[in-house]
Amino acid sequence: MLAARAEALAAVRCFFAERQVLEVQTPVLGRATVADPAIESIAAADPKRYLQTSPEYHMKRLLAAGAPSIYQLGPVFRRGEAGRWHNPEFTMLEWYRLGFDAAELMREVAALVDVLLGGGIYERRSYDELLGGRFGLTVPQGDAALLEAARQRGLDTDDANAAADLLLADALAALDSERVFVTGFPASQAALARFGPDGRAARFELVVRGVEVANGYHELLDADELARRMDRDNSKRRARGLDTIKPDAALIAAHRHGLPDCAGVAVGFDRLLALKLGAASLGEVLAFDWRRA
Amino acid sequence: MASFSTNEFRSGLKVLLEGDPCSILDSEFVKPGKGQAFTRVKLRNLKTGRVWDRTFRSGDSLEAADVVETEMEYLYTDGEFWHFMKTDGSYEQVAAAETAVAEAKGWLKEQAACRITLWNDDPLSVVPPNFVELEVTQTDPGLRGDTAQGGVKPATLVTGATVRVPLFIEIGDVLRVDTRTGEYVSRVKA
Numbered sequence: 261m262l263a264a265r266a267e268a269l270a271a272v273r274c275f276f277a278e279r280q281v282l283e284v285q286t287p288v289l290g291r292a293t294v295a296d297p298a299i300e301s302i303a304a305a306d307p308k309r310y311l312q313t314s315p316e317y318h319m320k321r322l323l324a325a326g327a328p329s330i331y332q333l334g335p336v337f338r339r340g341e342a343g344r345w346h347n348p349e350f351t352m353l354e355w356y357r358l359g360f361d362a363a364e365l366m367r368e369v370a371a372l373v374d375v376l377l378g379g380g381i382y383e384r385r386s387y388d389e390l391l392g393g394r395f396g397l398t399v400p401q402g403d404a405a406l407l408e409a410a411r412q413r414g415l416d417t418d419d420a421n422a423a424a425d426l427l428l429a430d431a432l433a434a435l436d437s438e439r440v441f442v443t444g445f446p447a448s449q450a451a452l453a454r455f456g457p458d459g460r461a462a463r464f465e466l467v468v469r470g471v472e473v474a475n476g477y478h479e480l481l482d483a484d485e486l487a488r489r490m491d492r493d494n495s496k497r498r499a500r501g502l503d504t505i506k507p508d509a510a511l512i513a514a515h516r517h518g519l520p521d522c523a524g525v526a527v528g529f530d531r532l533l534a535l536k537l538g539a540a541s542l543g544e545v546l547a548f549d550w551r552r553a
Numbered sequence: 554m555a556s557f558s559t560n561e562f563r564s565g566l567k568v569l570l571e572g573d574p575c576s577i578l579d580s581e582f583v584k585p586g587k588g589q590a591f592t593r594v595k596l597r598n599l600k601t602g603r604v605w606d607r608t609f610r611s612g613d614s615l616e617a618a619d620v621v622e623t624e625m626e627y628l629y630t631d632g633e634f635w636h637f638m639k640t641d642g643s644y645e646q647v648a649a650a651e652t653a654v655a656e657a658k659g660w661l662k663e664q665a666a667c668r669i670t671l672w673n674d675d676p677l678s679v680v681p682p683n684f685v686e687l688e689v690t691q692t693d694p695g696l697r698g699d700t701a702q703g704g705v706k707p708a709t710l711v712t713g714a715t716v717r718v719p720l721f722i723e724i725g726d727v728l729r730v731d732t733r734t735g736e737y738v739s740r741v742k743a
Contacts, residue, residue: 298589340611341562341590415591415608422610425588432585441645451587465586475586 261537261545268376268533270351272333275375279368281329281355286318288335288508292508295493296322296451297500298423298425300339302348311337314526315354316452317511320479323356323522324514331355333529342550344541345471345531356524362453362462362478365523367475369466372527373439377468378537383437386444387460390431421448433470440467452489453477466527474524483515496519558614559592567599567620570607574599574618574672583608599670599677600652616671625669627681628651635661637669637676649676653662657681660732681732686741687711688727695720708737 265414276283293301293310294317300308312318315332322330336352357365370382391397395409403420410423413430417423432442442465445453450461453475467550480486490507497504543549556566562580569575575596584590590611597604599620609615621707625637625647634648635658647669651658653676657667660681692708708718708728716730718737727742 293648296587298584298587341582341584342560342585346582346584367638410608413608414593414606415610416608422589426583426608428588429583429585429591433583449587472586497590 262547264537265533266547268529268536271331271375272320272372272529275372276331280551281331281357282327284319284322284327284330284332285334286312286322286332287317288312290318291506292317292510293510295490295497295505295507297493297496298500300502301505302337302339309510310353314352316524316526317508318366319354319356319524321510321514323358324519329355329357347530347542347550349545349550350542351529353527353529354524356479356522358522360478360519360523362443362464362476362523364539365476365525366464367476369525369527370439370441373466373468373473373532376532379538380439381437382439382441382466384441384443385435385444387428387446388444390435390442391427394431394434395427429553432467432472432505435467435470438469442467443464450489451475451477452480452486454480454482468532471531471535472528473531473535474525474527475524478523479519479521481519481521482513483512486515487512488542555617556614557617559609559611562592562594567618568596568615569618570596570598570605570615573601574620574677575605576620578604582611584611588703599672620670620672620677622668622670624666627663627665627667629663630658630661635679637679638669640666647671647674647676653677654679657732659710659735660685660687660713660730661712683731683733684729684738685732686727686729687714689718689722689724692718692722692724695722698718 284416289305289309290312291309294313296409300539301313303310314336319330333353335349337349339347374414397405406420406423415426445461445463447455447459447461450463453463456462464476465472466474494504530542530545534542539545557566562577564577564579566577567574575598577596579595581593583593592609592611594607595604624640625670626640628636628638635654636646636648639645657679662685665682670677687710689708690711693706695706704720705717706720707715708722709715716737726740729738729741731738
């Protein structure tokens with residue numbers, strides 16, 4: 261496993277060297293962190309800093325400062341995410357391509373996955389197709405239908421967002437194609453993607469054998485919209501009784517200065533390695549998983 | 554009573570769900586990258602034996618169920634309840650209703666050491682020893698050469714259970730029986 265990991269890390273670095281994408285290293289401990297209500301950071305240091313849940317903010321600050329296309333391969337941290345396909349500390353491969361849109365970046369993601377897993381066929385499914393195909397839901401069909409479908413899957417909730425999240429997770433896990441790009445996410449799930457002409461998020465995910473491997477955006481550039489989304493995330497946090505997160509002023513300033521047109525993607529490196537080796541869980545490809553770390 | 558949060562779920566944990574004691578068989582953390590986290594759980598309802606699939610949001614919790622497994626000695630039945638006694642020197646007794654002994658009652662012999670699952674000190678289920686020795690109370694005489702039944706015949710035991718036995722078994726014989734399969738193992742005493 262150690263040798264396979266080293267080999268895969270080298271293959272990734274070789275892939276980007278050939279494409280002249282620059283490797284960067286940004287801080288693991290940052291003053292700011294994500295406000296995304298579905299991601300919890302781990303606080304450390306005094307005065308308070310956060311172990312980064314993704315290098316996204318720092319990398320975007322580099323891009324705004326004039327960096328070329330860049331990638332980073334390093335550890336990120338998410339509180340409470342431990343399970344078969346999760347480890348609170350994991351290796352993320354994240355890269356940004358200047359001038360790319362989502363379709364171009366999807367092609368590059370497929371090329372990278374081909375290097376690690378061998379060549380394959382990539383299908384595309386829209387978010388609506390996934391929920392419609394598996395649960396017979398036509399989206400938007402209203403919250404009642406979502407809640408009822410979730411209830412039939414064993415989740416008793418009155419939160420339509422939670423219901424949609426669970427149904428999507430179920431639909432992804434049940435995909436019968438080996439490699440599938442999911443597109444057409446609703447605007448409410450844009451995260452930091454810009455909106456496309458269809459009003460949907462310019463966001464994609466790659467799912468391999470039912471496991472989410474990559475999440476990418478044609479990046480949102482608008483600083484005001486970024487600030488609004490951070491505020492909205494914080495409202496959701498308050499509604500769920502979570503601590504609010506101070507919006508990252510440095511990131512908003514970088515956007516205001518001007519983030520170049522670009523697309524970016526985050527890939528769960530450990531998951532890719534597990535899929536490459538046919539492992540049944542993430543723990544099998546980590547030198548020490550969370551329980552033993 | 555204590556409660557367990559989803560991140561403490563693990564197989565074997567005993568929890569209360571819809572008022573019934575359940576044992577967690579399997580628990581899986583599910584989370585889309587940009588979505589909320591869930592814990593998908595398989596539980597066995599210890600009262601009915603049925604397996605339930607449930608999904609909880611991370612951070613939800615379930616009340617712990619006071620379920621313990623203990624060894625007890627079978628005493629007797631009064632027809633309605635089956636009485637057992639603790640073997641820890643306390644001589645404390647519990648009475649199990651028929652639902653708890655449904656699978657075990659055909660194999661219960663007085664003084665047999667059984668594994669009992671107690672919920673709030675009430676028996677939920679009873680597992681008899683793997684092997685018991687029971688006397689035959691009724692069986693037809695085995696006719697030499699009658700192999701139409703594959704050389705076996707039914708025999709009724711003192712507990713009322715019926716097992717398939719070789720033709721040479723007679724009333725009054727004591728048989729060793731595997732309670733997990735309900736099969737005859739050997740004759741202990743003629």
